[in-house]
Amino acid sequence: MVNVIGLGYIGLPTALMMASHGVEVVGTDYNAELVATLNAGHTTFKEEGLDELFAKAVGAGVRFTTEYQVCGTYIVSVPTPYDKVDKKIDPAYVVAACETVLEVAPEGAVLVVESTVSPGTVDRFVRPLLVEAGREDVALVHAPERIIPGNMVGELLRNNRTIGADDPEVGRRVAELYASFCQGEIAVTDVRTAEMTKVVENTFRAVNIAFANELAKVCRVGGMDVREVIRISNKHPRVNILQPGPGVGGHCIPVDPWFLVGDYPETANFIRLALQTNASMPEYVLRRAHEAMAEHGIADPAKVGIYGLTYKEDVDDVRESPTLQMLESVEEHLCGHAVKVYDPWVERDVVPGQVHSMEEFLDGLEVVVVMVGHSQVKGRPEAFGDRILVDPRDVMGDGENVYKL
Ligand code: SAJ
Numbered sequence: 001m002v003n004v005i006g007l008g009y010i011g012l013p014t015a016l017m018m019a020s021h022g023v024e025v026v027g028t029d030y031n032a033e034l035v036a037t038l039n040a041g042h043t044t045f046k047e048e049g050l051d052e053l054f055a056k057a058v059g060a061g062v063r064f065t066t067e068y069q070v071c072g073t074y075i076v077s078v079p080t081p082y083d084k085v086d087k088k089i090d091p092a093y094v095v096a097a098c099e100t101v102l103e104v105a106p107e108g109a110v111l112v113v114e115s116t117v118s119p120g121t122v123d124r125f126v127r128p129l130l131v132e133a134g135r136e137d138v139a140l141v142h143a144p145e146r147i148i149p150g151n152m153v154g155e156l157l158r159n160n161r162t163i164g165a166d167d168p169e170v171g172r173r174v175a176e177l178y179a180s181f182c183q184g185e186i187a188v189t190d191v192r193t194a195e196m197t198k199v200v201e202n203t204f205r206a207v208n209i210a211f212a213n214e215l216a217k218v219c220r221v222g223g224m225d226v227r228e229v230i231r232i233s234n235k236h237p238r239v240n241i242l243q244p245g246p247g248v249g250g251h252c253i254p255v256d257p258w259f260l261v262g263d264y265p266e267t268a269n270f271i272r273l274a275l276q277t278n279a280s281m282p283e284y285v286l287r288r289a290h291e292a293m294a295e296h297g298i299a300d301p302a303k304v305g306i307y308g309l310t311y312k313e314d315v316d317d318v319r320e321s322p323t324l325q326m327l328e329s330v331e332e333h334l335c336g337h338a339v340k341v342y343d344p345w346v347e348r349d350v351v352p353g354q355v356h357s358m359e360e361f362l363d364g365l366e367v368v369v370v371m372v373g374h375s376q377v378k379g380r381p382e383a384f385g386d387r388i389l390v391d392p393r394d395v396m397g398d399g400e401n402v403y404k405l
Contacts, residue, residue: 001024001025001026001069001071001072001073002015002018002023002024002025002026002071002072002073002074002075002177003025003026003027003028003068003069003071003073003074003075003101004018004025004026004027004028004074004075004077005028005029005068005074005075005076005077005078005097005100005101006028006029006076006077006078006079006093006097006115007027007028007029007031007034007035007038007044007064008029008077008078008079009045009149009152009251009317010077010114010115010145010147011027011029011075011077011078011114012027012038012043012044012045012050013047013050013053013147013152013153013156014075014077014114014145014156015027015057015062015075016050016053016054016056016057016062017053017057017153017156017157017181018177018180018181019057019060019061019062020053020056020057020059020060020062020181021180021181022060022180023177023180024061025057025062025063026062026063026064026065026069026071027062027063027064027065028064028065028066028067028068028069029064029066030066031066032066035064035065035066038064039064041058045316045317046315046316046345047149047150047152047153047315048150048151048152048153048154049152049153049154050152050153053153068100068101068103068104069104070104070105070106071105071106071109072106072108072109072110073109073110073112073174073177074101074105074109074110074111074112075112075114075143076094076097076098076101076111076112076113076114076115077114077115077145078093078094078096078097078115079093079115079251080093080094080115080116080117080121081093082255082258082259082262086262087258087259087261087262088118088259088262088263089117089118089121089259089262091117091121091124091125091126093115094113094115094117094121094125094126095125095126095129098111098113098126098129099129099133101138102129102130102133102135102138103133105135105138107137108137108138108139109137109138109139110138110139110141110170110173110174111126111138111139111140111141112141112142112143112174113126113140113141113142113143114142114143114144114145116144116145116198116199116202116252116256117142117195117198118195118199118256118259118260118262118263119192119195119196119199119259119260119263120192120195120263121195122140122142122191122192122195123191123192126140127140139165139166139167139170140165140166140191141163141164141165141166141170141171141174141191142163142164142165142191142194142195143161143162143163143164143174143178143194144162144164144194144195144197144198146159146160146161146162146198146201147159149250149312149315149317150312150313150314150315156181156182157181157182157183158182158183158184159182159184160184160185160186160187161175161178161182161184161185161186161187162186162187162189162194162197162198163175163178163186163187163188163189163194164188164189164190164191164192164193164194164195165188165190165191166190166191168188171188171189172188175188198256199256199257199259199260202252202253202256202257203256203257203260203271205242205253206248206253206254206256206257206271206274206275206278207257207270207271207274208240208241208242209242209243209244209245209248209253209278210273210274210275210277210278211241211242211274212226212230212241212242212243212244212245213244213245213277213278213280213281214277215229215230215241215244216244216405217284217405220405226244226405227243227394227404230243230244243393243394244281244392244405245281245322245392245393245405246281246282246285246322246323246326246371246392246393247278247279247281247282247285247322247325247326248278248279248281248322249310249311249312249318249319249320249321249322249324249325250311250312250317250319250320250321251317251319251320254275254278254279254320255320257271257274257275258275261275279325281322281392282322282323282325282326282329283326283329284405285322285326285369285371285390285392285405286326286329286330288390288392288403288405289304289367289369289390289403291403292367292388292390292403293367296366296367296388298366298367298388301339302340302364303364303365303366303367304339304340304365304366304367304368304369305339305340305341305342305361305362305365305367305368305369306323306326306327306339306340306341306342306368306369306371307341307342307343307361307368307369307370307371307372307377307384308323308343308370308371308372308373308374309321309323309324309341309343309345309346309350309351309354309371309372310323310343310345310346310372310374312372313372313373313374313375313378314345314374314375315345316345316346318346318350321371322371323341323343323371323372324350324351326371327339327341327351338351338352338353339353340353340354340355340361340365341353341354341355341361342354342355342356342357342358342360342361343372343374344358344374344376345374358383362384362385362387365387366387366388367387367388367389367390368384368387368388368389368390369389369390369392370384370389370390370391370392370393370395370396371392371393372393373393373395377395377396378395379395379396379397381396381397381399381402386401387401388401388403389401389402389403390403391403391404392404392405
């Protein structure tokens with residue numbers, strides 16, 4: 001039996017995927033409300049294919065509880081927040097989950113940490129728990145996740161994976177467990193290399209996006225179309241530049257690279273600069289909005305609204321989103337004036353000026369900053385009537401009143 005600890009964005013799909021591929025799985029979460037929702041037959045977030053996978057897993061016997069189980073394999077997929085000030089990971093949830101596992105785990109159990117951790121976290125924070133508890137019989141493994149929100153189910157099935165283990169034999173056994181559903185290649189390595197690869201993958205993406213964002217600024221000054229420049233450059237067989245945008249959000253790309261900067265402040269300078277470049281984008285979009293307002297003689301900030309609260313299109317996740325980053329600086333400029341915000345994917349109230357219908361949103365607006373290209377509006381500028389559009393993601397097509405990056 002496998003006990004998946006933490007039923008969030010990663011733990012839940014992983015538990016469901018294993019269960020629907022014949023593995024006996026119990027999912028555990030300390031949040032009783034979340035467990036009750038799952039036991040009542042509902043998933044806890046929106047994701048393509050998740051409801052179908054849930055139904056299949058429930059049919060195959062997956063169970064959800066707040067209790068840790070006595071079993072051979074534990075997969076810990078709890079959050080790893082990071083401290084925004086010192087840029088270091090907070091391993092408290094991982095530590096608490098592993099401590100509880102060690103209280104119930106039978107001799108020779110395997111403890112897999114899936115949560116994203118900075119390189120060295122397992123050695124610094126998890127391994128000492130085994131020593132203190134006199135449980136060095138428990139085998140430690142790190143199996144970082146790689147799935148992208150918006151295509152989690154497909155990527156769980158098809159992505160290659162990394163398994164880091166102290167003992168290569170244990171690594172091979174855990175690789176077999178993941179191979180129950182994973183059609184990709186599974187690389188077996190040591191724990192520290194596995195930790196590093198995860199952070200490196202997200203750092204690569206952050207750096208690539210930062211390059212695109214800097215190109216956008218250069219092209220604006222130089223009077224060139226950055227998308228055209230990137231499109232043609234990418235025709236080169238060894239060039240693959242990502243797209244500029246209003247900033248970088250989510251719980252991974254703007255966060256994980258800071259682990260390297262936090263742990264190696266003297267060395268990771270290039271990565272720090274990339275993160276700062278990405279973090280400068282929401283303000284940059286704001287400046288574009290001011291230019292649009294000035295060109296149209298609009299002075300009243302109440303006539304400007306923001307479409308999109310999530311960190312990217314067609315997900316309901318608002319963590320670290322560019323819109324939230326932007327609102328922080330708007331509030332400073334507007335002394336508390338609540339900017340009107342609408343996102344069809346976000347039903348709960350997240351920010352003060354949020355409204356819940358397009359009609360209410362557009363009422364009284366002359367400028368819309370389209371921060372997220374949700375499929376409801378992508379390629380459909382008419383969705384905003386004839387309003388002036390600030391379009392940092394280039395999803396509104398060309399037009400006289402469309403302001404790109
Ligand atoms: N973004 C751009 N330009 C682009 C691509 C993305 O500005 O060309 C922005 C997005 O709009 C978003 C942010 O970057 O605000 C991050 O989105 P994303 O789609 O690039 O990535 P995530 O955070 O949804 O998922 C990433 C993935 N990592 C990599 O592709 C290396 C995923 O595979 C990881 O599992 C996930 O982080 C994670 O949990 O670590």
